[in-house]
Amino acid sequence: MSTFGLIWANLFRKRTRTTLTLLSLVIAFLLFVLLRAIAAAFAGGVSLSGMDRLVVEGRYSRIDSMPLSHMYQIRGIDGVELVTHESWFGGVYQDPKNFFAQFSVQPLDYFAMYDELQIDPAVLEKFVRTRTGTVAMESLVEKYGWRVGDMIPLNTTIWQKDDGSTLWEFELLGTFVNPGGIQGLQLMLIHHDYVDEAAAFRKARVGGFLVRVEDSDRAAEISAAIDDMFKNSSDPTRTATEDESNRQLANSLGDMGFITTMILSAVFFTIVLLTGNTMAQSLRERIPEIAVLKTLGFSDLRVSWLMMSEALMLCAVGGALGVGLALLLEPGLNQNLSGVLGRFEMTWQTIATALGLALLVGVVIGLLPAVTAKRLTIADALRKG
């Protein structure tokens, strides 16, 4: 037997109790890693980023549409290199759970704006020519098993056709990728001209404008110039860099960092109380045994360290299992949530924080038993035992 064997045996003296405690630790650390990943996904935003790109939206709400004519006025502002537009389509594929991002765009301008997106020029040319066509990210096409030439039906509550129908069909023309971007991001682009022509209302209106500036240092100045230009119009604007816009979107859903921190604080406060109680109970049951260990020659410090090691081992195993479980779930969650959250990944930083936290919880719950064991007087403990 080794000292490790002694610690392990003591830890599992009440198997059911230890297993349940371990389970609560596993769940706590699983939650920790998942919620941190969700908070990071929100902080990271759902779109592609660039400091030289501005997003122009309705001043009072990002769901307000704006006249397409704004685009031509923005083009005239000094320092603006390129302007295009995008409109949220909001469709679902076959079933409401099959939700992913779709935008109606002007193909050439859009791919010029997002030059990090890679698309076969032949596919792009076909997309420009085919008004009922669509292109989608490879990850999305793989997820649903689509093939080029398939008709993709999308049901949207936002865009109603002239005939009253909300079901739209688009022919898949090809795929595009974003090699340096978010893995698993699911994005589909459709032709603005088709939607604009077939829609019953909101004609010649778009959801927002994308502006590329010649010099990113002038982004703030140009943003102000755009908003100034429309401030007295019936459709005033709010312009921000793409990063800032993404942060605003995330914050509109709530301060996810704060929310997750509060949830995790409550979880870990409860865990410390529960696990601490288990350790204290275990100590009370073993006072005569601790006295025997001291009688046999185990020093106060050594006995104290044994108690602390039990708490550390319990939390380390719970933390490691929780993190391991989260890593096992990551690919599935990433596949299912990346379309909504953008990036759902567990960083090594999060994993290291979780394991560090596990050790910290171990120290906190092990402290009282360790100090009590250290102070235990052999003769008194044997008498009480």
Next chain:
Amino acid sequence: MGLVTCIDVEKSFVKGKETVEVLTGINLDIEEGDFIALMGPSGSGKTTLLNLIGGLDHPTAGTVEVGGKPLKDMSGRALAKWRSENIGFIFQFYNLLPVLSAQRNVELPLLLTKLTRKQRQKHAATVLEIVDLADRAKHKPGELSGGQQQRVAIARAIVADPTLLVCDEPTGDLDRQTADEILGLLETLNRDHGKTIIIVTHDPKAADHAKHILHMDKGKLVAEVPA
């Protein structure tokens, strides 16, 4: 000078506002290789004296020396180390760790030595053979009878080869026949292995196995009787 020497030893406990004198004026000399039975009524201070000799407690006054070393001069850590090397303890209720097998209970004191895992296992197996429990090595205390548990406790007490065995009512929880077997085993350890043994007992038949019997009453040694 003997192996154990007590000089004017006194021990008192404070209970609330009252001080209770448990031992007064204890002077004692135990030779190496002796087998002493410490007898007396409950509350006469037998276990307290045993605790002082075993280095589990400190006297209020006086000196306890074991092997020429005054125990009061040792730090807590040094005293723990000294206990692990020199003293074997046997208790009335065995005090084995219920989560460990007999073999592992016996190995416990060896965790404090520099022996390798294999050496520890070998030592434990050897002493389990001495106490005739080799076939129960894998059993946990809950799976053993009282007598077998006490044999494991004896094996644990002797595995580090201490000079002195202190036994607090080692047969107090056993039937007559099992008690005689345990006392026979202690006699063998004394006679064949040269262990110095001090046992606290209420049982005159148990005391008969000792070479000397010390009587205590009201915290004092009142008589020494050759067995």
